[in-house]
Amino acid sequence: MSVKLEISFSKSARLDGVTAILLKASGDGAAAGIADVDPSGVYERAAKVRKFTGKSLAKLDVVAPHGSSVDRMVVLGLGDAAKMSDHDWLRAGGTAVSTLSGVESAVVYLDAAGVDVSGKQAADFALGMLLRAYKFDSFKTSKKKDEDEDDSKVKTLKVTLVTAAASDAKKAFVDAEGVAGGVLLARDLVNLPPNVLGPEEFAARAKAMEKLGVEIEILGEKEMKKLGMGALLGVAQGSSRPPRLVVMQWKGGKAKDKPIAFVGKGVVFDSGGISIKPAGGMEDMKGDMGGAAAVTGLMHALASRKAKANVVGIIGLVENMPDGNAQRPGDIVTSMSGQTIEIVNTDAEGRLVLGDALWYCNERFEPKFMINLATLTGAVLVALGSHHAGLFSNDDALSEQLLAAGLQTHERLWRLPLGKEYDKMIDSRFADMKNSGGRHAGSITAAQFLQRFVKETPWAHLDVAGTAMGSPADEISQSWASGYGVRLLDQLVRANYES
Ligand code: BES
Ligand code: MN
Ligand code: ZN
Numbered sequence: 001m002s003v004k005l006e007i008s009f010s011k012s013a014r015l016d017g018v019t020a021i022l023l024k025a026s027g028d029g030a031a032a033g034i035a036d037v038d039p040s041g042v043y044e045r046a047a048k049v050r051k052f053t054g055k056s057l058a059k060l061d062v063v064a065p066h067g068s069s070v071d072r073m074v075v076l077g078l079g080d081a082a083k084m085s086d087h088d089w090l091r092a093g094g095t096a097v098s099t100l101s102g103v104e105s106a107v108v109y110l111d112a113a114g115v116d117v118s119g120k121q122a123a124d125f126a127l128g129m130l131l132r133a134y135k136f137d138s139f140k141t142s143k144k145k146d147e148d149e150d151d152s153k154v155k156t157l158k159v160t161l162v163t164a165a166a167s168d169a170k171k172a173f174v175d176a177e178g179v180a181g182g183v184l185l186a187r188d189l190v191n192l193p194p195n196v197l198g199p200e201e202f203a204a205r206a207k208a209m210e211k212l213g214v215e216i217e218i219l220g221e222k223e224m225k226k227l228g229m230g231a232l233l234g235v236a237q238g239s240s241r242p243p244r245l246v247v248m249q250w251k252g253g254k255a256k257d258k259p260i261a262f263v264g265k266g267v268v269f270d271s272g273g274i275s276i277k278p279a280g281g282m283e284d285m286k287g288d289m290g291g292a293a294a295v296t297g298l299m300h301a302l303a304s305r306k307a308k309a310n311v312v313g314i315i316g317l318v319e320n321m322p323d324g325n326a327q328r329p330g331d332i333v334t335s336m337s338g339q340t341i342e343i344v345n346t347d348a349e350g351r352l353v354l355g356d357a358l359w360y361c362n363e364r365f366e367p368k369f370m371i372n373l374a375t376l377t378g379a380v381l382v383a384l385g386s387h388h389a390g391l392f393s394n395d396d397a398l399s400e401q402l403l404a405a406g407l408q409t410h411e412r413l414w415r416l417p418l419g420k421e422y423d424k425m426i427d428s429r430f431a432d433m434k435n436s437g438g439r440h441a442g443s444i445t446a447a448q449f450l451q452r453f454v455k456e457t458p459w460a461h462l463d464v465a466g467t468a469m470g471s472p473a474d475e476i477s478q479s480w481a482s483g484y485g486v487r488l489l490d491q492l493v494r495a496n497y498e499s
Pocket of ligand 2: 270272346347348349350
């Protein structure tokens, strides 16, 4: 059972019957709040026995400390607290929440002895808690025996974060909660099974963001046909489920300001089509809408925190299936741009969806920039694994902003090259281009394909095939779907594009 986390900030808290978590910097100083929690000096002995010194993310756990009103005391090490990055604060919050399985009420002493925690750091700690507490288990009806028995009974976990910076923290947390909501929405969308989340169902979930003030338009097959989106429609034609193009607008900036735009690949399931994929691991292709999920989560985050920017989000939602009406290798389709594409591999479908979505975005909105996110190529996994997404861009300034946001949020990017020699690799004998340049430089030729649909607009493509899903568990995520991209792009907007 997923627990609902209720977080509040305060300068003090009631301690009877709670689990108390105390943060402690490494070194000799005591943890702040220790005198309240541990009147009879249990800590010193326990620390000695466990050789606990407050190393980063080390834990010392004492149940029912003698002479104390708390049920349990957990001291959590921070290492060199003065040197902690934003991401370290998230990790600390995530680790704190990992000690609270089966607990209903907890108090965290945030002010590590010797360091003043800022409101932002306290809010980051809380954000880490929210991200770690996420569990996708709504499809499990029976609990496995190996799971913690207590877990099933607890529905809500109330946590009071005690800090001198409580009032600043509360303000910063309003934003953090919006961002967490966006990340968790993206994770849900990616984790959901493909029978439950088709293009229409995905679009309906995007539409639900109207209540946050996001304007939503949903284009169906007819509208897309009229626009000439032959590339996107070609992918959709092998599935019995019709495609959707969702246009989301958040108008938080000045009316006359051009928008910034985010475009996502939303292949709700990628079987490969007629160029069908091998069976092993094909179930992972339910996550082939990770780019669209990140764009949707980002819009949720920006609207929730009322970002002062005009932002467009566009997602192309299709299913890539091999029925009797499916497109074939050898087919030539005409994209909205007028450019023709020879389909040489129906499994290179993401670029077809994005080509039309990017062109449409550029024509209609003339945005300041376009950033697209896509689980585009297996090759980016070979190159970068799951710790960096691939970054491709025609604009150095935009790239620098993205790389900086990546370091800040720890949703990291690595820039890879574009160039005319690579572009040439997708020239076709029969049409303006073909949809695959073969195995060599697979991620780059995919990016070159996209670039043919962006003209001179500053543009970046993030290949998130390795980072959006199948991510290794860490302090802030135990989920298959990471929600990668939401925090990254929220930070990009926050740092550079809010008036
Ligand atoms: N959705 C896949 C890419 C992918 C692979 C995402 C593994 C996540 C994990 C994409 O549509 C695809 O099939 N790409 C092909 C391109 C090839 C046919 C040119 C690939 O990467 O093999
Ligand atoms: Mn594919
Ligand atoms: Zn795909």
